Amino acid sequence: xxxxxxIDGQQxxxxxxxxxxxxxGAVHAKGxxxxxxxxxxxxGWLFVLSACSYLVDYFGLHGYLxxxxxxxxxxxxxxxxxxxxxxxxxxxxxxxxxxxxxPVLVLVFVAIMVFESEYTHLIRVLFFASPT
Amino acid sequence: xAETALTNPGESAVRATGWRGIADDWSSDxxxxxxxxxxxxxxxxxxxxxxxxxxxxxxxxxTARMSTTVPWPxxxxxxxxxxxxxxxxxxxIAIMTFVLISSSGTMAMAVNFGYRRDRTKTAVxxxxxxxxxxxxxxxxxxxxxxxxxEGVRPWENxxxxxxxxxxxxxxxxFHGTHVTIGVIFLIAIARKVWRGDFDVERRGFFTxxxxxxxxxxxxxxxxxxxxxxxxxxxxxxxxx
Numbered sequence: 261x262x263x264x265x266x267i268d269g270q271q272x273x274x275x276x277x278x279x280x281x282x283x284x285g286a287v288h289a290k291g292x293x294x295x296x297x298x299x300x301x302x303x304g305w306l307f308v309l310s311a312c313s314y315l316v317d318y319f320g321l322h323g324y325l326x327x328x329x330x331x332x333x334x335x336x337x338x339x340x341x342x343x344x345x346x347x348x349x350x351x352x353x354x355x356x357x358x359x360x361x362x363p364v365l366v367l368v369f370v371a372i373m374v375f376e377s378e379y380t381h382l383i384r385v386l387f388f389a390s391p392t
Numbered sequence: 393x394a395e396t397a398l399t400n401p402g403e404s405a406v407r408a409t410g411w412r413g414i415a416d417d418w419s420s421d422x423x424x425x426x427x428x429x430x431x432x433x434x435x436x437x438x439x440x441x442x443x444x445x446x447x448x449x450x451x452x453x454x455t456a457r458m459s460t461t462v463p464w465p466x467x468x469x470x471x472x473x474x475x476x477x478x479x480x481x482x483x484x485i486a487i488m489t490f491v492l493i494s495s496s497g498t499m500a501m502a503v504n505f506g507y508r509r510d511r512t513k514t515a516v517x518x519x520x521x522x523x524x525x526x527x528x529x530x531x532x533x534x535x536x537x538x539x540x541x542e543g544v545r546p547w548e549n550x551x552x553x554x555x556x557x558x559x560x561x562x563x564x565x566f567h568g569t570h571v572t573i574g575v576i577f578l579i580a581i582a583r584k585v586w587r588g589d590f591d592v593e594r595r596g597f598f599t600x601x602x603x604x605x606x607x608x609x610x611x612x613x614x615x616x617x618x619x620x621x622x623x624x625x626x627x628x629x630x631x632x
Contacts, residue, residue: 299504303496303500334626341623351428355424355428
């Protein structure tokens with residue numbers, strides 16, 4: 261990161277041809293190199309979290325407990341993958357927010373469709389459900 | 393003139409961080425994603441678009457499932473297997489999840505060895521990733537075969553709501569396609585790494601551009617995304 265910044269500041273002419281002029285090694289020689297141990301630890305956690313979500317089903321938990329656990333494990337797994345495996349934790353915030361905010365806004369769509377499907381369900385129960 | 397605008401010579405070597413940094417990066421006529429190459433930025437933007445597609449699939453599945461008055465099949469039982477006389481619920485999907493997570497682990501390490509220019513380890517780890525991916529697709533083929541034999545179709549299934557069939561084939565099929573494309577992508581890049589294309593700066597046959605080791609990280613981004621999508625499918629389709 262520092263090397264890129266120095267190149268930008270001191271040799272401006274390189275910027276226009278950045279891909280041709282600077283071999284990848286110069287820009288990324290130190291880029292995204294982290295200790296192997298870090299990846300192994302994350303890998304282990306992903307295993308543990310997956311096992312936990314499986315056990316939620318295996319023990320047949322139900323109701324809010326089931327859903328809070330499933331969502332908790334899901335978010336933790338997704339967070340570990342994006343932050344460490346996809347290196348988002350080390351990217352500039354300008355990229356992180358550009359990529360992470362739009363999917364969060366999908367939650368608005370989810371909320372709309374929850375209302376919509378509950379309404380549809382109600383109408384179906386009222387008018388179409390076969391009497392038992 | 394254009395060059396002056398692009399290069400922004402007044403910029404200091406150390407960039408601001410936090411909200412100030414975001415404002416600086418996005419303002420004025422310059423590249424927003426400073427230290428990120430176009431290749432990596434474009435892969436991220438593609439993955440964002442793919443996120444929307446998978447979101448739409450999962451959302452339409454949610455809408456169908458929440459609005460139907462017909463009972464929904466219990467995935468825990470549908471995907472159960474009897475192994476050695478023991479009836480284990482959802483075991484097939486659990487194994488598939490562990491296979492995919494392991495492939496993400498080997499891929500992350502391949503990226504690391506790529507930047508260290510360790511050709512052998514990078515190529516081998518990428519091929520292991522591809523093999524695990526192929527295993528996943530194989531298990532998915534087994535899963536599809538089993539369900540088709542039991543009478544599941546996109547328009548019906550023996551256990552209740554017909555939308556179960558269409559959601560199942562649509563969501564897992566689209567994900568499986570992504571895994572298959574990923575396996576091909578991995579093998580192609582592993583071959584280039586193995587041959588030393590990025591050390592001798594051999595030009596690609598299609599673009600005639602010089603590749604570099606960053607492509608390993610870009611391939612990794614795609615692969616981890618496939619794993620990421622599975623996290624959500626596992627939670628919403630198989631555990632719900």
